[in-house]
Amino acid sequence: MDVKKLIYQGYKSTEACEKLGISPDSYRRWRDKLAANPERVKQEEIHDDSRRPKRLARQVSVSTRQRVIEVANQPQYKSANRITQQLKVEDIAIGTAKVIEILEEEGLYGEIQIKDASGEYKRKRGLLRQCEKRQQAP
Secondary structure (H helix, E strand, O other), X not given: OOHHHHHHOOOOHHHHHHHHOOOHHHHHHHHHHHHHOHHHHHOOOOOOOOOOOOOOOOOOOHHHHHHHHHHHOXXXXXXXXXXXXXXXXXXXXXXXXXXXXXXXXXXXXEEEEEEOOOOOEEEEEEEHHHHHXXXXXX
């Protein structure tokens, strides 16, 4: 059922929209677009011009993602914080939490065991290659 049919049945446009689960603003935007372009309606060429951003604000570009992985694979960077600092020097705006998220998705970051000063192993989150180096060393 569409909004027009409900309006013809006696509903107000806002009530009809609410019943169908669409916002009145969306209905009016589509109604005005269809009224302004009747020839395109017949050809089914009316497209949704969403006002939402084309890219989500928290999304990271592919090139940035690749650079995070490249830097993480370099031996001089031993923590997500150091990787973030290096990326900021390179004018790549990214936070430590996002770097950790990318590294976790790539399987480069997770829970590791580190030997502390007393000789006991402690569980911690960090770069997995750091853990692999320590396990290979003894």
